Amino acid sequence: DGGITQSPKYLFRKEGQNVTLSCEQNLNHDAMYWYRQDPGQGLRLIYYSQIVNDFQKGDIAEGYSVSREKKESFPLTVTSAQKNPTAFYLCASTTGGSSPLHFGNGTRLTVT
Amino acid sequence: QKEVEQNSGPLSVPEGAIASLNCTYSDRVSQSFFWYRQYSGKSPELIMSIYSNGDKEDGRFTAQLNKASQYVSLLIRDSQPSDSATYLCAVNKRSFQKLVFGTGTRLLVSP
Numbered sequence: 001d002g003g004i005t006q007s008p009k010y011l012f013r014k015e016g017q018n019v020t021l022s023c024e025q026n027l028n029h030d031a032m033y034w035y036r037q038d039p040g041q042g043l044r045l046i047y048y049s050q051i052v053n054d055f056q057k058g059d060i061a062e063g064y065s066v067s068r069e070k071k072e073s074f075p076l077t078v079t080s081a082q083k084n085p086t087a088f089y090l091c092a093s094t095t096g097g098s099s100p101l102h103f104g105n106g107t108r109l110t111v112t
Numbered sequence: 113q114k115e116v117e118q119n120s121g122p123l124s125v126p127e128g129a130i131a132s133l134n135c136t137y138s139d140r141v142s143q144s145f146f147w148y149r150q151y152s153g154k155s156p157e158l159i160m161s162i163y164s165n166g167d168k169e170d171g172r173f174t175a176q177l178n179k180a181s182q183y184v185s186l187l188i189r190d191s192q193p194s195d196s197a198t199y200l201c202a203v204n205k206r207s208f209q210k211l212v213f214g215t216g217t218r219l220l221v222s223p
Contacts, residue, residue: 007176038211040120041215042116042200042213042214042215042216043200045211048197048210058210063221090156098144098145100158100161101146101202101211103156103157104156104157105154106154
């Protein structure tokens with residue numbers, strides 16, 4: 001079955017450590033996205049990528065980094081520079097144009 | 113002014129009633145509109161897409177778009193307890209998908 005796989009589902013880290021969240025899709029979608037969701041809030045865009053080897057900052061990119069070396073993969077690194085990293089992270093993809101986004105199951109990151 | 117606004121709720125309706133969820137957006141050039149359902153602790157799932165003025169029906173769900181008034185709504189007929197979730201409105205301003213999400217409306221359907 002085609003879909004978007006995020007791993008791990010839960011992630012715990014100590015403050016000051018970098019951590020990488022995985023996102024893989026087998027939908028042959030060109031565009032991929034990372035959103036962050038905090039309790040009681042909407043989704044906020046971190047980074048997005050329209051094609052391989054190209055990506056753009058979203059609204060809250062500070063403290064995050066991404067790469068897009070393969071069409072199927074769009075990993076997100078949460079660096080120690082991110083002041084409030086504890087959140088629910090969602091990866092999404094789309095064919096582009098006016099097509100809707102499809103989401104992975106999310107990774108819940110807790111930093112203590 | 114937020115780009116996409118929704119009443120946070122909760123909106124409480126009895127089982128079998130019609131639930132009406134509303135969303136307003138600020139950018140007149142917005143082109144495509146989506147409703148997602150999100151259960152607690154889960155990721156959003158697409159319910160409806162709508163691109164032109166008027167109504168679009170899919171089963172128990174009807175999306176309504178009024179670009180002149182800059183609002184989009186979602187009607188859920190014959191509401192079921194399993195419809196209890198947060199409903200997110202998302203708006204795309206450009207041909208490339210860079211969705212802006214509202215904060216969501218929490219719907220509670222009581223048996």
